[in-house]
Amino acid sequence: MKILIVEDDPTVANFIYKGFTELGHLADLAQDGKKGLTLATANSYDVIILDRMLPELDGITLLNTIRAANDNTPAVILSAKNKVEDKVKGLRSGADDYMTKPFAFEELLARTEVAASRNKSASPAITELKLGDLTLDLINRRVTRDNQIIDLQSKEFKLLEYLLKNAGKIVTRTMLLEKVWEYNFDPQTNVIDVHISRLRNKIDKGFSYPIIETIRGAGYLVSEPKRP
Incomplete structure (x- = not known):
């Protein structure tokens, strides 16, 4: 235990x-x-x-x-x-x-x-998170989209994991600072923007539809994708 x-x-x-x-x-x-x-x-x-x-x-x-x-x-x-x-x-x-x-x-x-x-x-332990053609393997720490392996850094993996665990809900910047970066204050930096941008380049760029949506003035949202 x-x-x-x-x-x-x-x-x-x-x-x-x-x-x-x-x-x-x-x-x-x-x-x-x-x-x-x-x-x-x-x-x-x-x-x-x-x-x-x-x-x-x-x-x-x-x-x-x-x-x-x-x-x-x-x-x-x-x-x-x-x-x-x-x-x-x-x-x-x-x-x-x-x-x-x-x-x-x-x-x-x-x-x-x-x-x-x-x-x-x-409640059996969750070992995998899926959203559309994106799969996050929590045991092997591996991410794939459309059967392509995506290499994520540790913080990027943790960020994506938190977003997927809250799929369908708006995740605020404060929530990300507390849960991903373990800050209980706003460091007044663009650390979230930088990591969201890097994550998007890896899991959205080159694929047929985006997974991470910016909700202006609120935060970010990942949900079951609406294919064009």
């Missing part, structure tokens, strides 16, 4: 991190809610383990934010708040499970495995 641990107590965080990594799992560690949100939105995890009371951004707000973005990564809340109303609020915010501190690692492991496996059985 690949796990995100969001916990501000260094002793507890290191205990959980060590427990999972010793079993061969991959884990990222964030010690505040803001960093946890950044990692959660920039990466793909099998499960998130998070405390409720976190600096910068509390666990409930973090969870509400990723759920609002249609991110259904399983989440296990681990908290010292043990009242029934606390557990109910945590579960209603989108948590799959709620454990109270102190806890036994063996139980945390079991609950985490159950949450991760439940998600996998409900």
